[in-house]
Amino acid sequence: MKRRELPSEPWVDTAVDLMGPLPSNDYIFVIVDYYSRYKEVKVCRTITSSEIINQLKDIFSRLGNPVSITADNGRQFTSEDFKLFCSERNIKLYNTKLYWPQQNGEVERQNRDILKRLKIAQAEKKNWKESLREYMVMYNSTPHSVTGKTPSELFFRRQFRDKLPMIQDMTYSSEDSEMRDRDKELKEKGKEYADRKRRAVESELNIGEKVYVKSMHKSNKLSLNYEPISHTVESNKNGDVELRNDNTGQVVRRNILHLKRVEGQWKVDNGTEDIDAEHSNKSETDSD
Structure with missing residues (x-):
């Protein structure tokens, strides 16, 4: 067995995959960060390259471009349009070997958890989209069995707030303290200048x-x-x-x-x- 080495920081190496079709004819697009195990999901009606690119543009507009994307050999991920999209954003695209989904094991494992949640929603006759949202909040706020930290904590350097009461650790790192001091200093200078001018x-x-x-x-x-x-x-x-x-x-x-x-x-x-x-x-x- 060959194990993937942990990346140096969040949003360096990512993996993408598609689930479906569901009974509603929808597909679920999943992207996972290998460092933090943080993931995002998008519901799609179509699975063309242009649709996948649009979903990634939406995600990257908030989180920035990762260094690499690992995907299977679906037509969406091997098309010239998708390759050009990755190239223009300076993202390395890795396609797994044919018939070897284990190479993209992290996202495949995440898909099993999502599928299990959808089956529960189907059995209980609940709105599966709402159940999916609740699952994502729970997943990103729960410590991972391997890292011992929540995906949100490792990815965003902070805990996601959920329904459970939280005890926040109010100690700041030296970098954070320097940022706060600089922020306060520049704000005071701006205030003095504005007050003097007015x-x-x-x-x-x-x-x-x-x-x-x-x-x-x-x-x-x-x-x-x-x-x-x-x-x-x-x-x-x-x-x-x-x-x-x-x-x-x-x-x-x-x-x-x-x-x-x-x-x-x-x-x-x-x-x-x-x-x-x-x-x-x-x-x-x-x-x-």
Whole structure:
């Protein structure tokens, strides 16, 4: 027996295969990473070279191009179009020997697991596509019997979150710490430059203050920049402001940059001043 040597990192050596046809006349296209055992599946109605290429383009747009692809001798994988696709992306294409599927053993083993899951779904009369999605979440989140790590952890350097509670390891590697320090430093430099260019200053709004709200939809050039109805500040959380319309009582959320303080002093008018004034005027009239 000859065993394949483990690649140096994820997404170096990959294997692809097709399963089907299923009773629904669909096919399942499978691609597996030899390092992490991470895999993705795609449901296909046709299995032409162009369809396989389109599925791989979708996967590679998210994960990048692998170094090599191992495939069987199906027409899809031996066509000139597929060879050209791999060549243009600088991917080495290896086709297995005829009648020797063991050469592509990893993906063949994965196919058995997928087929078993589909048979269970068929027996239980469940939606097989939904069962396939659930299986993929479970598979990529479960430690592999050989590596002892989950495929997602080895492939993405992080654990997939599933329904089970997780205890995250919050320790970072030296490379990760350097990246975080660099990210923070450059963000602070960008903030200082933007604040200086805009002459920005701290702006605080207190609960109870009156403001005008910027009009975001102007009907014409003569429309006011701010709505004429005043609003009262209900809360302010780091510039995320809740306001209550003084006429309708409706509560809205706006960024602090879209608000303008109402000039002048505000106080609650409960109507007592008018009553006192009226009483005073009446007393003066009676005395006259």
